[in-house]
Amino acid sequence: MHNRNYTEQDAIQRLLLFEEGLSGIIGLMKEEKKDVSKDDMDFLCQSLTQDVCRKCPKYRECYGVKQKETIGEIAAILEQAYQCSGVDGRMASAKFRRACVFFQPFMEEISWLYRLIYQNIYWEQRYDELKQVMCRQLDEQRLFIKECRGHMKKGEEIQGRKKIALKNLFFRNGLRFIRGREYVDGSGLLQLTVLVCPILGTKKSVLVKECLEKYYEKAFYKGMEGSWLHPGENRLSFIEENGFHILFGQKCCNKKGENVCGDTFSFTNFGRKRAVMLLSDGMGTGKKAYEDSRRLIETLEDLLEAGLSEEFALEMIQDALLFQDRKAFSTIDAAVISLKTGILKLLKAGGMATFIRHRNSVERIVPAALPPGCRINQQFDLKYKKLYDGDMVIMVSDGMLEFENMPEIPFRMESLIEKIKTDNAQVFADQLIEAVPVLEDGYDDDRTVLVASIWEKGHRNVE
Structure with a gap:
């Protein structure tokens, strides 16, 4: 255990030195140039x-x-x-x-x-602009390293009466509580890391979860550790269960004559703290558009999985795309839902409108930003909305809204959304894509709809 603590302290110190080194580089790059x-x-x-x-x-x-x-x-x-x-x-x-x-x-x-x-x-101006991009990237990396260093030191050791109470509770369940740390993360969720060992033989790790839930009077998710506790020390991590659940649904339709849809999407729960919907529409249609949008989505997923914020991840992608040789742009729509608070964060870079279906109304959120990589220091649309039990978030690609440009069609997307009564996200996606009119002699494009149905735990069951 002494060696492990030494390794952690050594890693923290190395991160600090790297962080300071980046600060020095940024300072040199920001020196004023001559007149x-x-x-x-x-x-x-x-x-x-x-x-x-x-x-x-x-x-x-x-x-x-x-x-x-x-x-x-x-x-x-x-x-x-x-x-x-x-x-x-x-x-x-x-x-x-x-x-x-x-x-x-x-x-x-x-x-x-x-x-x-x-x-x-x-x-000279072009050089300064690119230097600003590099400075911002380095500074964001410095902040990320600082955040990682903070995570490694974060939390308080469980001590005193709390430790004694946990020891007694674990002992009654055939476990020995060795030590633990607890902290509240940026989402307001309690996180625990405990070191335990079975008193005899092997035990199921769910016993640890049950002991913690009984003491803290909270529901917890267990980390990726195994289902069994083996003789010796076992390290387990837990995070407080959230107040909201999300169910996803999706439906795609290729452009006529194409075998591949140029739109790419993704659904992910990151650390059981936030649900993320991603939608990218590649320029054009078919395989080429699909490859461009898929590459963008996969890169964004990797950055989010590493723990970067959505804004920082989009900025990194934006800056990288500035140096691409060919101007093949793909849009990015990101909907991030906090499973703790139900707050929706929408980030748009060239995407289409997003819709929120409330109990008695439909809200349209219109974008204004360009696709990433179009210009230096580009800003993204960023909006926040509060979601409640029963709300639905609906993201669409541009092919889903083509009918609104047809003069013979008198209604808009809000009318179609209001007519669909189901709470099931997948059924809703299926019905919406079927309801969108496509004229035989009209312009046809890839069509994609993503749906997230949000509900609070304990309120009701969803179909």
Whole structure:
């Protein structure tokens, strides 16, 4: 046990050093750059004097007693050129046009030099934008490492009267309680890690769960450990059972003539704390669209499984897609439901509207964001809604809403949703996709509908 504690402390210390190293790198990347505009001005004036002005009989006058006026005239022309994205002879003052002996070659030289400077400015801005992306990624990694380090130290050792009470309770069930830790996570759920051993032979691990539920007067889920406690020390983890259950349903329909649906979806419960629905619509239809959307969904799933927040995971994907060679964009819809509070978090990047069916109404949540990877520093739609017993969350791909653009169809999706009375998520998905009108001579696309039915424990049973 001493070696295990040493290993944990060593891992925590290594994470801390890595976190500090990332902070140092971020600090170096954020150092202020030199004043490019002054260097550009010096370069332009030097080039003008060498290539044009030095040949002029008024050179000593313009860059001697009138140097301030000459530099000011050049700066004024550049300022206008920056606003208009180009140089024009009319940008010079009337006085300067009359006085300048080599006015035409002077303006042509400024125009050529400005194009060079403009390209430098463009690439400098592009470099700064990409550097911002890298800084944000590194900073998010630093925060994630900090969070992991906090999880490793999180919780309090079970001590005092609580430990004595648990020891007695476990002993009466043929178990020896060695030690334990407890903490409340960010979702407000109690989590426990206990070290126990059977007094004789082997025991079922459900005994540990029953003892903890009796003492804490809460229902718990057990971790992925085995069903039996073997002789010696056994480490088990538990998390408080949530107040909501989610049932999922889905239905897909390929575009006519296609063997593969270009939409990809996913349902997952992460740590029994949150239920996540993901829907991605690839550009176009068929196998190519399916591969693009599937890759996006699988990447997002991996990041969420690693413990990253939905926002951070989407930002990482967004930044990675900025560097793709081909512009094949796929939308992302994410619906995250807290199983503790029933709060729905919607994140949209180019997806279609999401609907919430309440007991007596249907709510449409309209997106505004572009698909990920379209531009730097792109923002995603983020909305929160409170769900109650009996509510349904309905996510759809764009093919499900094509009928709303048909002038001969007078109703909208809300009407179809209201007419379906079932509480069964799968039956609802089947009936909705059948109810959506598709004209024979109209535009046809992949159609996907995902449904999550939410209900509070103890309220009722769902079909």
